[in-house]
Amino acid sequence: MREAVILGATRLPAQAMQIATWNVNSLRVRLPHVIDWLRANPVDILCLQETKLRDEHFPHAALAALGYESAFAGQPTYNGVAILARRDTVGVPSSVSVGNPLFPDEQKRLISADLAGLRVVNAYFPNGQAVGTDKYAYKLRWIDALVDWLATPATPPVVLLGDFNIAPEDRDVHDPNAWEGQVLCSAPERERFANLIALGFVDAFRLFEQPPKAYSWWDYRQLAFRRNAGLRIDHILVSPALAPSVRGCRIDRKPRKREQPSDHAPVIAELMLAGNEAGAVRG
């Protein structure tokens, strides 16, 4: 789908592109799910978290055969992030960087790349375990450093997406009373999310009317998915300059219904990029 955009005296084509995030909880186990999902949903960019793979085990060839080029940063057992780019539309990720220069960290939670005139920042925020623990303190420090890093306005505009491990508001929580003050919902975590919003980032999901009780994660236990006992903790945030370009944002619950699912569902945003932003977009 194309439309013309008048920009000064120049008439530039606009191009729809889709960008998605999915915590797969082991790419080794979930590779068939990812491949099937990409066949059904051939998004331009897919950001993965919790790949839990050493780089030498990353399934680069299988994804390349599907038409996706990958940038990835992994480690054994824990964490691991990847950016998949559809070769025939957005090309190959460039200017790839791993981590936050302001926060030296052994844990592979952050990978960034230029694609389609965007700076794509794929983040797996720390879980935090429980309020008051060392892991919780690490989570807050990690986010503070991310905010500091992103506070410097970047060119090109940024899409910050991934598993934030924060439910920003009570409407993102199936049982706000039970979760009040708990990790993922505590006030200090929500303040950190608000700090990202204060930088100008816009939650793409909330730009649109959404179904009530829309969540992106459900516990494996207690039939949580069947009861829709979930949280919305996976997010797509865009730079203010990009907000008018966002045409939709949705959560795809289908993969959560499969056998051996990830506990997270993919979140997808569609952007209508002006010609100058979509310089790398072809096809």
Place this chain on the structure above:
DNA sequence: ATGGCAATGTTTCATTGA
């Protein structure tokens, strides 16, 4: 108040996730 489910490597249990 507790555990419940899933994945991993340290593998027949402990650790972590959210």
